[in-house]
Amino acid sequence: MFLTEFTMKINENYVLQKNYIFTEISKKMLDFKAKYPTRKIYNLGIGDVTRPMDKxxxxxxxxxxxxxxxxxxxxxxxxxxxxxxxxxxxxxxxxxxxxxxxxxxxxxxxxxxxxxxxxxxxxxxxxxxxxxxxxxxxxxxxxxxxxxxxxxxxxxxxxxxxxxxxxxxxxxxxxxxxxxxxxxxxxxxxxxxxxxxxxxxxxxxxxxxxxxxxxxxxxxxxxxxxxxxxxxxxxxxxxxxxxxxxxxxxxxxxxxxxxxxxxxxxxxxxxxxxxxxxxxxxxxxxxxxxxxxxxxxEGQRICQKNINYYKKNLKILKNCLKKNNFEFLSSNNSPYVWVKIPISKSSWEYFDFLLYTYGIVCVPGSGFGESGEGYIRLSAFAKRCDIISATKLLPWV
Amino acid sequence: MFLTEFTMKINENYVLQKNYIFTEISKKMLDFKAKYPTRKIYNLGIGDVTRPMDKxxxxxxxxxxxxxxxxxxxxxxxxxxxxxxxxxxxxxxxxxxxxxxxxxxxxxxxxxxxxxxxxxxxxxxxxxxxxxxxxxxxxxxxxxxxxxxxxxxxxxxxxxxxxxxxxxxxxxxxxxxxxxxxxxxxxxxxxxxxxxxxxxxxxxxxxxxxxxxxxxxxxxxxxxxxxxxxxxxxxxxxxxxxxxxxxxxxxxxxxxxxxxxxxxxxxxxxxxxxxxxxxxxxxxxxxxxxxxxxxxxEGQRICQKNINYYKKNLKILKNCLKKNNFEFLSSNNSPYVWVKIPISKSSWEYFDFLLYTYGIVCVPGSGFGESGEGYIRLSAFAKRCDIISATKLLPWV
CATH class of the missing domain: 3.40.640.10 (Type I PLP-dependent aspartate aminotransferase-like (Major domain))
Structure with a gap:
């Protein structure tokens, strides 16, 4: 092949780039389901709404x-x-x-x-x-x-x-x-x-x-x-x-x-x-x-009802984490809880541990950047039943 | 202000770039409607479908x-x-x-x-x-x-x-x-x-x-x-x-x-x-x-019905143009007719002429590139009534 100054190249930044974190998590969940088709999964990693839409x-x-x-x-x-x-x-x-x-x-x-x-x-x-x-x-x-x-x-x-x-x-x-x-x-x-x-x-x-x-x-x-x-x-x-x-x-x-x-x-x-x-x-x-x-x-009242549901999830989750002496950021302005990992494991190690031990899915903090290492993100967007089931399995160590 | 090697700049290619052609046409149509609110417009410039969707x-x-x-x-x-x-x-x-x-x-x-x-x-x-x-x-x-x-x-x-x-x-x-x-x-x-x-x-x-x-x-x-x-x-x-x-x-x-x-x-x-x-x-x-x-x-039959409608539009349009000795490309594989302008006007001049004389909207050929100068694009996506009304006004000179 030739190489001239007019040669179109691929954008090599794409090659160096790791997979998107949520793609990676989906992959790990699929692997788990394939290995343990009958085990329950409690998805607290979800950054997505789960409440059905109002009719x-x-x-x-x-x-x-x-x-x-x-x-x-x-x-x-x-x-x-x-x-x-x-x-x-x-x-x-x-x-x-x-x-x-x-x-x-x-x-x-x-x-x-x-x-x-x-x-x-x-x-x-x-x-x-x-x-x-x-x-x-x-x-x-x-x-x-x-x-x-x-x-x-x-x-x-x-x-x-x-x-x-x-x-x-x-x-x-x-x-x-x-x-x-x-x-x-x-x-x-x-x-x-x-x-x-x-x-x-x-x-x-x-x-x-x-x-x-x-x-x-x-x-x-x-x-x-x-x-x-x-x-x-x-x-x-x-x-x-x-x-x-x-x-x-x-x-x-x-x-x-x-x-x-x-x-x-x-x-x-x-x-x-x-x-x-x-x-x-x-x-x-x-x-x-x-x-x-x-x-x-009318629409705003419907939206607020959903937000209140997620807020209640957040409250349940935080109360249970508190009782179990977890360290986490206490903002009530967001649907997420930023939780310090209570044992000596990296974010991804703790992700695997939670998934394979309890069937709980979180998001490893390091997926949001290096400074997130040592943390996980839990989400109030999870279904209420998943939050209740997962918190019953605390202290997750 | 400072200027260092780390200065973020705007992408100047955006400044040099003309308006998007279809934005330009919409603008001209709005101007026309503002000047002549009661005049009819026959839109043969449309690159958009017009048939309602099947129930x-x-x-x-x-x-x-x-x-x-x-x-x-x-x-x-x-x-x-x-x-x-x-x-x-x-x-x-x-x-x-x-x-x-x-x-x-x-x-x-x-x-x-x-x-x-x-x-x-x-x-x-x-x-x-x-x-x-x-x-x-x-x-x-x-x-x-x-x-x-x-x-x-x-x-x-x-x-x-x-x-x-x-x-x-x-x-x-x-x-x-x-x-x-x-x-x-x-x-x-x-x-x-x-x-x-x-x-x-x-x-x-x-x-x-x-x-x-x-x-x-x-x-x-x-x-x-x-x-x-x-x-x-x-x-x-x-x-x-x-x-x-x-x-x-x-x-x-x-x-x-x-x-x-x-x-x-x-x-x-x-x-x-x-x-x-x-x-x-x-x-x-x-x-x-x-x-x-x-x-x-079932869906394919519905799609074909719409395509047949536009194809019939195309036929009507081409037959009328032919009778009036227009020069145009005869492909039947597309919803558009590429028409040579019959008088001594540029694409945009002929666009203005058709709009202000007959209320007909076309797309000036030069909007698709310099080699389109001297041509207009007419569209079979137009409503049947617009095609019939516009062709009745031929020879558009």
Whole structure:
């Protein structure tokens, strides 16, 4: 074979990259099931909702689908950035928090995970700032592009809070903030977020604020980065109906890019519009109608009922862990419990131990980053019966 | 402000890029409607299906949605590469054409447009080979990444066929083949495709084969690149339910990457799996159930009925154009007619002329590339009444 300067190559970052953690866990679960087909599994590792959808919500979606049967109401390609009826409802939700959004600052998408990874297309020479541990797709997507990454450890010493004080002010960054954090549940308060916003505005950095778990927040922590003064000059917010409304299967999310966010005199909003019109074809009408319904008063009551169920799971889980002297982070703002492994085992060793000894599935902390070593993530999204069965098997040593 | 070697920059390719052509057309239509709110518009520019969905198909989708109401059948995150029931049906469709596919060679996605653009993430130092004119997203997505592009003009002289004979054998390429071509309708036959496959295997190039319009093919042209000998060593196929089953709003497509396609000893299939697990979260269950139904015998009859309707539109349109001595490409394998502008006007000038004189919307040929200048694309996806009204206004000069 030839080799010239015009030779297309594969992106070698893909070769170096390990498997996605949840793919790895599924594989281990399948292996276990194959070996022990009759043994029960209690899945407390799940980062996915498990409550069935309310019939009223499904009926709304079905009604919207019926419009596809008639020539007069049939819809083809959805608008790339979403239907105005949904954007209007989202803008109204934000207005109630004192945040004014224009409709063209809201981009409806098919998943927060898609947007938070694809947005890298807009930038070059990125230095990403990422909490350690956190949601693996931030680091993975940057690694797959060969970007420079700074991992900020979240430890007991810093109360599991990521803050800008260790970063140089002589460069700019793409800063990933997940608050409440997945997996630790640690939530940044107003002052924490203000220090990030001020830092980003000073250094011309951009904050990617992932508030996937905002509907679990119980205290006064901001649910949106745009509650923070001057955030509209430096932040992008990535939100989802997945966890708040049980939409993980239906796929609907939204990203907010204020028109006031410019870099090198270019509006990032306009760049993303161009991106979505080329790389994306919109979200189905009936799904957006469903998402719209979840923002009505009736829909909000339905969502809250589900969240209350998961919150009760969380309470049961924490009470039992406490009784058994487990050390864990006590945030009530998230569906997850970040648990210190009580015996001398690594995260993956303890994962295997829990699975093969008790049939309990967790997520090994090291899957969220090196600083997660020595921890596991347990999830209140598990089924109530699984939580009760698993906690009966405590102390898991 | 500082400037260091670690400064994140915006991707300036986005700044240089013009608006997406269909965004531009929508804008012009809105301007027209604002000026002349009472005038009729006959939209023959539409690249989108317009026929309502069959009630039987919608009922299947609704039935699948009902599973979300019950704890026992509720589904969370869909598998990133799709449910096996749909992959199995697709594999069966290919088996009937003599093509053997493993299920993990099929990736279900939410749009052919998404896959054909995002796949660029897997490669570096790309030289893209793109027909001119063709579907604008191929060129746009490469421009937005700053890739090198070679545009191969499709002209009357080469029968609007893109062939490899003018390309150097001393490098490799990412080759975009849309057959039947959008917008010209020109279709590559077995020998044409074999010459591409042989060229790609010789030069270690990769073919991206977009067969969005395969269900319109009437002659013996291959409907899949994998009908061609040795294509499984050099080709990726990007397929969709959009045009065959009227799914443009519902969003479902699939991409086939044979495990035999390797470059630098790496399976491209494995790279795409890694990509989809990080950048994508799958297609909803009920949508995949709908797509599955369209592949059953009953579903296929429903799809064919819609295609026949559009084919009849095509016939009416072509007969009228012929009577009025228009020059156009006579392929019956596509829903589009590629029409030479009969008067001395550029594509965009003729677009404005048709809109403001007759209320007719077309797509200016130059929107598909420079070689499309002097042409317009008319679409059989238009409503029958629009086609009849518009053709009554001929000769459009």
């Amino acid at each position: 009223r919500l499904v009926d709304k979606i079905k009604k919207a689908l019926d419009e596809q049967i008639h020539s007069r109401t049939f819809k083809g390609y959805p608008p790339e950035t979403g239907y105005d009826f949904l954007k209007t409802a989202i803008a109204k939700k934000y207005a109630l928090r004192g945040i004014k959004l224009d409709l063209d600052e809201i981009f409806i998408s098919n998943g927060a995970g898609c947007d938070v990874t694809n947005i890298l297309n807009l930038f070059s020479d990125v230095t990403a700032v990422i909490a350690n541990p956190t949601y693996p797709a931030y680091l993975d997507s940057n690694n797959l592009r060969g970007n420079n990454c700074i991992l900020l450890p979240l430890t007991k010493k810093n109360q599991y809070k990521m803050l800008p004080n260790t970063l140089s002010e002589n460069q700019n960054y793409l800063i990933y903030i997940c608050s409440p954090n997945n997996p630790t549940g640690a939530t940044l308060n107003y002052d924490d977020l203000l220090s990030w916003v001020n830092f980003a505005n000073r250094t011309k950095s951009i904050i990617l604020f992932d508030n996937a778990y905002e509907s679990f927040i119980e205290d006064k922590s901001p649910k949106s980065i745009f509650e923070v003064k001057n955030a509209k000059y430096c932040a992008i917010e990535i939100s989802s109906f997945s966890k708040s409304a049980g939409f993980t299967n239906l796929r609907c999310s939204y990203t907010i890019i204020p028109k006031t966010l410019t870099r090198q005199n270019i509006k990032i909003n306009k760049m993303w519009l161009r991106h979505q019109c080329t790389f994306f074809n919109g979200v189905p009408y009936h799904i957006q109608k469903g998402a719209f319904f979840t923002l009505t008063d | 039987r198909l919608v009922d299947k989708i609704k039935k699948a949605l009902d599973e979300q109401i019950h704890s026992r059948t509720f589904k969370g995150y869909p598998p990133e590469t799709g449910y096996d029931f749909l992959k199995t049906a697709i594999a069966k469709k290919y088996a009937l054409r003599g093509i053997k596919l493993d299920l993990d060679e099929i990736f279900i996605s939410n749009g052919a447009g998404c896959d054909v653009t995002n796949i660029l993430n897997l490669f570096s130092d790309v030289t893209a080979v793109i027909a001119n004119p063709t579907y604008p997203a191929y060129l746009d997505s490469n421009n937005l990444r700053g890739n090198n592009c070679i545009l191969l003009p499709l002209t009357k002289k080469n029968q609007y066929k893109m062939l490899p004979n003018t390309l150097s054998e001393n490098q490799n390429y990412l080759i975009y083949i849309c057959s039947p071509n959008n917008p010209t309708g020109a279709t590559l036959n077995y020998d044409d495709l074999l010459s591409w496959v042989n060229f790609a295997n010789r030069t270690k190039s990769i073919i991206l084969f977009d067969n969005a319009y395969e269900s319109f093919i009437e002659d013996k042209s291959p409907k899949s690149i994998f009908e061609v000998k040795n294509a499984k060593y050099c080709a990726i196929e990007i397929s969709s339910f959009s045009k065959s089953a009227g799914f443009t709003n519902l969003r479902c497509s699939y991409t086939i990457i044979p495990k035999t396609l390797t470059r630098q000893n790496i399976k491209i299939n494995k790279m795409w799996l890694r990509h989809q697990c990080t950048f994508f979260n799958g297609v909803p269950y009920h949508i995949q159930k709908g797509a599955f139904f369209t592949l059953t015998d």
